[in-house]
Amino acid sequence: MKAFSRLLASLLYSPARNTKLRLLRVYLAETPDPDRGYALAALTGTLAFAEAKPAAVREVARQRLDPVLFDLSYDYVGDLAETVALIWPASDQSHDLRLGEVVETLTLAARAKVPELLEGWLDRLDADARWALIKLLTGGLRVGVSERLAKSALAEHGKVELAEVEEVWHGLDPPYRSLFDWLDRKATRPQIDTSRLFRPLMLAQALEESDLISLDPSDFRAEWKWDGIRVQIVSGPDGARLFSRGGEEVGPAFPDLVDRMSFSAVVDGELLVRRGEEVAPFNDLQQRLNRKKATEKHLADYPAFVRVYDLLFEGEEDLRHLGFDARRARLEAWVARTGLATGVIDLSPLVPFADWEELGRHRLGAGALNAEGLMLKRADSPYVPGRPKGLWFKWKRAADTIDAVLMYAQRGHGKRSSFYSDYTFGLWTSPGGELVPIGKAYFGFTNTELMELDKWVRNHTTDRFGPVRQVEPGLVLEIAFDSAQRSTRHKSGVALRFPRVARIRWDKPAGEADILETLVKRIPA
Amino acid sequence: MRPETWVRPTPAGLFVEPGSFYIDPSSPVDRAVVTHGHSDHARGGNRRVLATAETLAIMKSRFGHDAIGAIQALAYGERIEINGVGVSLAPAGHILGSAQVVLDWQGSRIVVSGDYKRRRDPTCPPFEPIRCDVFITEATFALPVFCHPDDKEEVARLLHSMAVFPERTHLVGVYALGKCQRLIRLLREAGYDQPIYLHGALVGLCDLYREHGVDLGDLRPATEAPPGMFAGVLVLAPPSSLGDRWSRRMADSVLSFASGWMRIKQRAKQRGVELPLVISDHADWGELTQTLDEVGAPEVWVTHGREDALVHHATTRGIRARALSLLGFEEEGS
Numbered sequence: 045m046k047a048f049s050r051l052l053a054s055l056l057y058s059p060a061r062n063t064k065l066r067l068l069r070v071y072l073a074e075t076p077d078p079d080r081g082y083a084l085a086a087l088t089g090t091l092a093f094a095e096a097k098p099a100a101v102r103e104v105a106r107q108r109l110d111p112v113l114f115d116l117s118y119d120y121v122g123d124l125a126e127t128v129a130l131i132w133p134a135s136d137q138s139h140d141l142r143l144g145e146v147v148e149t150l151t152l153a154a155r156a157k158v159p160e161l162l163e164g165w166l167d168r169l170d171a172d173a174r175w176a177l178i179k180l181l182t183g184g185l186r187v188g189v190s191e192r193l194a195k196s197a198l199a200e201h202g203k204v205e206l207a208e209v210e211e212v213w214h215g216l217d218p219p220y221r222s223l224f225d226w227l228d229r230k231a232t233r234p235q236i237d238t239s240r241l242f243r244p245l246m247l248a249q250a251l252e253e254s255d256l257i258s259l260d261p262s263d264f265r266a267e268w269k270w271d272g273i274r275v276q277i278v279s280g281p282d283g284a285r286l287f288s289r290g291g292e293e294v295g296p297a298f299p300d301l302v303d304r305m306s307f308s309a310v311v312d313g314e315l316l317v318r319r320g321e322e323v324a325p326f327n328d329l330q331q332r333l334n335r336k337k338a339t340e341k342h343l344a345d346y347p348a349f350v351r352v353y354d355l356l357f358e359g360e361e362d363l364r365h366l367g368f369d370a371r372r373a374r375l376e377a378w379v380a381r382t383g384l385a386t387g388v389i390d391l392s393p394l395v396p397f398a399d400w401e402e403l404g405r406h407r408l409g410a411g412a413l414n415a416e417g418l419m420l421k422r423a424d425s426p427y428v429p430g431r432p433k434g435l436w437f438k439w440k441r442a443a444d445t446i447d448a449v450l451m452y453a454q455r456g457h458g459k460r461s462s463f464y465s466d467y468t469f470g471l472w473t474s475p476g477g478e479l480v481p482i483g484k485a486y487f488g489f490t491n492t493e494l495m496e497l498d499k500w501v502r503n504h505t506t507d508r509f510g511p512v513r514q515v516e517p518g519l520v521l522e523i524a525f526d527s528a529q530r531s532t533r534h535k536s537g538v539a540l541r542f543p544r545v546a547r548i549r550w551d552k553p554a555g556e557a558d559i560l561e562t563l564v565k566r567i568p569a
Numbered sequence: 570m571r572p573e574t575w576v577r578p579t580p581a582g583l584f585v586e587p588g589s590f591y592i593d594p595s596s597p598v599d600r601a602v603v604t605h606g607h608s609d610h611a612r613g614g615n616r617r618v619l620a621t622a623e624t625l626a627i628m629k630s631r632f633g634h635d636a637i638g639a640i641q642a643l644a645y646g647e648r649i650e651i652n653g654v655g656v657s658l659a660p661a662g663h664i665l666g667s668a669q670v671v672l673d674w675q676g677s678r679i680v681v682s683g684d685y686k687r688r689r690d691p692t693c694p695p696f697e698p699i700r701c702d703v704f705i706t707e708a709t710f711a712l713p714v715f716c717h718p719d720d721k722e723e724v725a726r727l728l729h730s731m732a733v734f735p736e737r738t739h740l741v742g743v744y745a746l747g748k749c750q751r752l753i754r755l756l757r758e759a760g761y762d763q764p765i766y767l768h769g770a771l772v773g774l775c776d777l778y779r780e781h782g783v784d785l786g787d788l789r790p791a792t793e794a795p796p797g798m799f800a801g802v803l804v805l806a807p808p809s810s811l812g813d814r815w816s817r818r819m820a821d822s823v824l825s826f827a828s829g830w831m832r833i834k835q836r837a838k839q840r841g842v843e844l845p846l847v848i849s850d851h852a853d854w855g856e857l858t859q860t861l862d863e864v865g866a867p868e869v870w871v872t873h874g875r876e877d878a879l880v881h882h883a884t885t886r887g888i889r890a891r892a893l894s895l896l897g898f899e900e901e902g903s
């Protein structure tokens with residue numbers, strides 16, 4: 045763990061790509077198997093432990109540490125992993141722990157065993173290694189290593205072309221022994237079964253409205269941007285797999301889909317749930333995603349399907365080098381011939397338009413279709429993994445807004461730990477009634493506004509609970525959100541997706557803020 | 570008699586009422602006792618100042634002869650009376666000349682720690698724990714997340730990085746008073762005998778330390794050196810100059826910062842520090858709690874930092890503890 049934690053910390057502090065590359069290369073050369081393979085998997089986010097959750101970290105922290113000191117520390121440090129790592133009392137650190145041992149033990153461990161394992165390991169490690177361990181366990185290392193950077197380091201390590209590494213990478217599993225054997229000239233290049241392999245997705249950049257001035261509408265095609273989950277169907281002779289955009293398999297939760305897919309193709313589309321003939325709100329899909337194993341009733345209540353918009357492979361033929369129009373023609377033919385017959389695939393239509401004004405009007409109708417907005421794709425764009433510039437754009441529909449009243453404020457974490465920067469806001473039950481909280485917002489305001497909000501909070505505090513202050517109902521916040529949905533977890537019965545502060549309405553009397561019913565009416569039925 | 574009746578915080582600083590003098594006053598007073606030379610403790614403009622000879626020398630070099638008033642030097646362990654209040658100074662182990670102020674009045678003893686640390690510092694004598702009725706302690710790093718590692722290890726990391734990146738300049742941010750000279754001594758003790766280059770703002774205090782018998786080896790001003798000659802050398806500079814035009818003359822430098830705050834990774838990252846060195850002149854959590862145990866005071870006043878955690882800790886140990894809020898105490902030399 046020592047070498048791994050040193051690598052993680054150095055990566056964290058080094059912004060330059062070349063420095064990161066050098067650090068990775070040195071690590072790969074100096075570290076034995078299987079540690080280096082697991083390290084690479086951890087850095088690229090391929091390592092996940094089903095049974096090890098952040099809750100385990102909280103649990104051991106609660107058992108071993110003084111809660112007051114822990115809270116004060118967490119409030120100051122702002123990061124759970126780092127707080128626990130720093131505060132953990134030092135003990136015997138004479139034997140280092142191997143990364144491979146940790147990974148392999150965690151992979152097999154039952155959930156109830158995880159806290160005990162963690163505690164034992166924390167006692168054996170120094171502060172940096174404790175930090176690395178907790179980061180590893182909870183995922184999200186965030187030290188700025190992309191998959192591409194990792195592959196580049198591998199290519200440099202083995203003195204082979206990057207493309208050669210890319211060919212095999214997705215077909216291999218950690219700790220990648222066969223890959224290292226090949227790179228270290230101990231074996232030939234590993235053979236990969238490409239028939240069931242995830243291909244990295246092509247992603248869109250966000251459209252700035254100013255972009256429209258420089259873009260020629262005739263160069264682009266438009267589609268709805270559906271409010272579901274992007275999936276890649278990889279189907280071949282051995283059956284179908286369904287991957288999320290990160291390459292994680294989601295098929296097991298959707299037997300109603302994969303069981304009906306008996307074709308040979310790689311297709312890009314949106315996983316959605318149907319309500320009659322229409323696309324259901326995201327919340328319905330959430331019901332499916334919440335369960336690893338769906339019951340019959342669940343499958344019937346929330347019928348899933350994939351609305352497809354791109355064809356990457358047909359049979360063995362790789363279509364990714366073709367332009368969008370050419371792939372689209374192949375896709376439409378394929379859906380008519382094969383896709384529709386499955387009963388769980390349909391075609392995402394093109395949205396015709398002559399100019400940006402017309403497309404802009406279509407965009408206003410996105411909400412009614414339960415779409416998030418529009419996608420713009422260059423007619424001649426090949427399918428390029430990653431987020432290439434200037435080829436695909438997403439043009440989201442304007443967010444909804446509501447005027448809410450600030451109720452509580454809490455100190456933020458890290459950089460913002462000295463400011464009241466987390467705001468709970470609410471709506472009136474009726475004009476002149478009570479306030480009921482509907483959500484929390486952490487961003488949307490400038491630093492100057494943060495200072496002003498912080499000052500307002502300090503001057504209008506009516507009560508305190510630990511780091512939370514209750515304030516007079518006197519400040520209206522215009523809250524933007526992507527959608528509202530029903531929630532049994534909130535007292536108000538409503539939850540907002542992506543709430544953020546759109547404007548601070550210093551001018552508006554709190555009594556004139558919105559009532560709950562106004563928001564409830566906007567929940568899609 | 571309750572101790573707060575004769576020593577209490579005021580807007581001008583901690584006031585010793587029967588003695589009619591202030592400790593580390595933040596605005597000019599008639600009579601001041603100064604714990605050490607950092608600018609959040611020592612200020613010009615007082616009429617009379619009592620401190621160690623070293624601290625007075627530091628004040629003279631920072632504010633000039635005329636601005637510090639009539640001076641009176643007191644050696645560690647020497648005792649005088651001011652209006653019936655016994656005053657003596659004890660080593661605080663923080664920087665050259667740093668002292669705790671020991672106050673005796675009518676059989677009760679209050680010790681004002683000033684800033685202090687408990688680990689060895691080659692540039693000043695070690696902190697001396699003194700039994701007392703009230704201990705007024707600093708709390709700069711009073712959270713259990715602060716546990717400063719062995720400074721030898723931190724210096725070894727700096728030397729290691731210089732070996733790994735021999736073509737780059739290592740530019741280390743250090744506070745001008747104390748940290749700078751201690752780091753140089755630690756480097757010399759670790760066997761580094763190459764010239765060390767100094768930002769102009771560090772030169773005067775290094776000279777002063779040398780005059781007080783601290784051997785700092787071969788030091789050279791970095792200000793006049795041509796840009797090309799920085800490859801592979803070690804440059805020390807005050808933290809405030811790290812991002813400015815001055816430091817940009819050193820192409821592709823490894824930016825380092827020696828401070829207790831570097832313990833928090835996100836803090837180091839936010840400041841763009843590539844090689845954080847956790848070296849502090851303040852007590853870490855373990856040293857603070859150890860010190861409370863050793864001075865055995867039934868009452869502790871906490872000031873100058875994160876009071877909450879230390880007050881909580883002391884309270885759970887059966888010590889009467891509270892935060893003392895002093896105005897005008899900003900951090901320097903952390």
Ligand SMILES: [Zn+2]
Nearest residue numbers: 607684901902
């Ligand atoms: Zn100081």
Ligand SMILES: [Zn+2]
Nearest residue numbers: 607609684901
């Ligand atoms: Zn201080």
